Amino acid sequence: MKQVTAFAPATVANVSCGFDILGFAIDELGDWVQVTQSDSGILRVVEIQGDGGKLPLEPEKNTCSVAIQAMLDEMGLRQGLDIHLFKGLPLGSGMGSSAASAAAALVAANEILGNPFEKKDLVPFAMEAERIACGAAHADNVAPSIMGGFVLIRGYDPLDVVKLPVPEGLYCTLVHPHLELKTADSRSVLRQQISLKESTVQSGNIAGLIAGLFQSDFELISRSLKDVIAEPSRALLIPGFYELRESIRSVGALGSGISGSGPTIFILSQGKEIALQAGEASKEVFKKIGLGVDVYVSEVNDRGAYIQTS
Template sequence: MREVTAFAPATVANVSCGFDILGFAIDSLGDKVKVKLTEGSALKVVEIQGDEGKLPFESEKNTCSVAIQAMLDQMDLHVGMEISLYKGLPLGSGMGSSAASAAAALVAANEVLGKPFSKEDLVPFAMEAERIACGAAHADNVAPSILGGFVLIRGYDPLDVIKLPVPDGLHCTLLHPHLELKTSDSRSVLKQQISLKDATMQSGNIAGLIAGLYKSDFPLIGRSLKDVIAEPSRALLIPGFYELREAIKNVGALGSGISGSGPTIFILSSNESIATKAGEVSRKVFDEIGLGVDVYVSKVNVKGAFIL
């Protein structure tokens, strides 16, 4: 096929205690990318919709073309492609917007080239797009966007990506408050050193969360959704964060946290009904402080990026 369109889902990175090492994918929300083979050897971004004119068309700056170029370089292949990006995710939202664009572009390009790479093989190429987007080639958004489900990034040298099980019924409520929070600002407030006590507590929570996923133990998942490293500093940048946390306890949600660097907040629940109620009470919290919010309720997406 000379023309293919792919969809890649939004993602939640960090997942509270899993700072920079855990992520999971969301259903329905995401980006679409169309890739068309052309004559010559140039990658051209020819169309971008849904970005309010903010994203670059230059091939060396756009995450779609950067990711595809990394793949072509690995193959030592020189082909021409036209790339059309359809943004379904807001920029700077903490929902893995740049990762979804790169993931969709790679899956589409891989398809038009006859699938020379597995989905797992595409992750390092998408990481190069993240380097362009935010200055660091991290995988906690791109890996779940490509592969789906919960993903653990155990290490980077060499890259060690591990898919984790998703318990039946697990749902996510995403809350995107109408405020802009730059990744650089979220990074700047982080402590550069942590105590042995906090490191031990964080390790226990990470282990507990992963064990909870494997055992389908929802109470254990809930007890483990605690971040003592990044969240105490970042929560101060998101109005209503702690009021929301108290409100969702009353409807039975497992817990909440900051998605990526924010301002989006994620809530995990054991079923769709509780996830919906968590969204309703959260909206009331933001209404009371006069801040608009978008609310999404979704299963954890175990499929990842796919061809449309």
């Protein structure tokens, strides 16, 4: 029976001002999924490693199998597949953990089935997995995890996914505090209505960030990394958030924000050296408040999910 293993990277969603419409992929950090053909005629989640026993094996509840089932349904196909998930991402981290699992599963299954779908066309199936994971079928994690790079979700009805350019030398520092923040809980604190003024400010920042990416204008990117919609509510759930923001300014970072629904914080910098310094400054902030952190520095990953070939 044919067997394929795929990797899908961690992602940063929202990117401050782009709530549910912007995201980008990280290098190397992510999940692996092995998919094997079987003669059972059904999807089975056979094994999960690295989750501490927290993720469900039931195929109707696991993001890997839900995503693959959505693809099979679209094809009108019944196919026996066994799924082995190897988690490289912590749960509830704000780094697109559920999205990476779904993305890797889809890329592996697509390969087994003869690649009937382009990468971009896999995004709607992964969105169904996100619906199971957090109650909302958003694409700002799954699209960059599958496609790589910076991605704009221009619209959802119909889905319109646009890949954006990445300026050379743009680095991301991820700071993951040792606490779990569930996406559903983080969404529950959001306001359901915003003012016209807030909408105008947010729209200007989104436009500025995208223009900065196209023009490789790091100062414009820096000025645009401001969120007036989600961050004010969510930041209260993350100890040290505002202290970190102050600390990274002193080393010359472009700006910071909440990665997805948190608690991971992302920092954008021009150049690897500043990104590393921002990471060290962040460690000091959390050391003072007695909270452990993991820090990861990466360029933006333009490759996205891929098949393991060796």
